[in-house]
Amino acid sequence: xxxxxxxxxxxxxxxxxxxxxxxxxxxxxxxxxxxRQILGQKVxxxxxxxxxxxxxxxxxxxxxxxxxxxxxxxxxxKIRSTKLEDSxxxxxxxxxxxxPPTEAFFGQGTRxxxx
Amino acid sequence: GIQVEQxxxxxxxQEGANSTLRCNFSDSVNNLQWFHQNPWGQLxxxxxxxxxxxxxGRLSATTVATERYSLLYISSSQTTDSGVYFCALGYxxxxxxLIWGLGTSLAVNP
Numbered sequence: 001x002x003x004x005x006x007x008x009x010x011x012x013x014x015x016x017x018x019x020x021x022x023x024x025x026x027x028x029x030x031x032x033x034x035x036r037q038i039l040g041q042k043v044x045x046x047x048x049x050x051x052x053x054x055x056x057x058x059x060x061x062x063x064x065x066x067x068x069x070x071x072x073x074x075x076x077x078k079i080r081s082t083k084l085e086d087s088x089x090x091x092x093x094x095x096x097x098x099x100p101p102t103e104a105f106f107g108q109g110t111r112x113x114x115x
Numbered sequence: 116g117i118q119v120e121q122x123x124x125x126x127x128x129q130e131g132a133n134s135t136l137r138c139n140f141s142d143s144v145n146n147l148q149w150f151h152q153n154p155w156g157q158l159x160x161x162x163x164x165x166x167x168x169x170x171x172g173r174l175s176a177t178t179v180a181t182e183r184y185s186l187l188y189i190s191s192s193q194t195t196d197s198g199v200y201f202c203a204l205g206y207x208x209x210x211x212x213l214i215w216g217l218g219t220s221l222a223v224n225p
Contacts, residue, residue, distance in 0.1 A: 031211075033212070035213075037156075042201075042215045042216065042217050042218065043158075043201065043203070043213075043215040044215070045212040045213065045214075048211050048212060055211060056209075056211050056212065058212075089156050091158060098210045098211055099210055100145060100210070101145055101146040101165075101205050101210045102163075103148065103160070103163035104146075104148065104213060105160060106150070106158045106160060107158075108157040108158070109156055109157055109158060111156060
């Protein structure tokens with residue numbers, strides 16, 4: 001069964017360092033997303049990406065964040081200068097269509113710890 | 116924006132018991148999904164169910180969109196069912212993102 005894969009599963013980084021979280025969406029999917037979940041809290045939308053550009057971003061997704069689809073398979077989230085409050089689980093998701101919507105498939109997540 | 120409420124917030128069961136988790140929402144939806152987050156934090160897709168009923172093994176789900184709720188049934192619970200169950204939904208005002216509830220934290224004791 002096709003799945004969304006995320007790497008690494010866990011990353012520890014020093015405050016102020018740049019991190020790149022990687023995702024391989026399902027191959028025939030066209031819409032890509034990042035969500036994050038701070039420990040003990042609800043899952044929050046960060047950004048959606050379609051046709052090589054951001055289609056929507058939340059207020060959390062400030063200038064420290066960027067997304068990229070560098071090739072035909074990978075979808076990355078970069079945090080330029082990490083802060084302690086960026087510590088969270090980050091989930092990548094993909095789907096075939098938004099209108100009408102189809103099921104969104106989520107990766108297993110990357111646990112980011114900023115120290 | 117749309118509001119999502121899940122109940123109960125916490126649930127403790129003995130192995131073998133059945134349970135019903137509820138997700139209420141405040142607006143019409145065109146996309147509703149149930150997820151299980153295991154103790155390691157991984158999200159597992161359970162159901163895509165904007166309307167109707169689906170079953171997968173010991174789990175089943177029903178969404179009554181006109182009455183703005185969805186139910187997740189767990190029968191003959193096992194310790195591996197422990198974790199947090201989330202419903203997440205999309206609505207006509209914004210198909211793009213999923214809005215998540217706070218979840219139901221389930222502990223199944225042996």
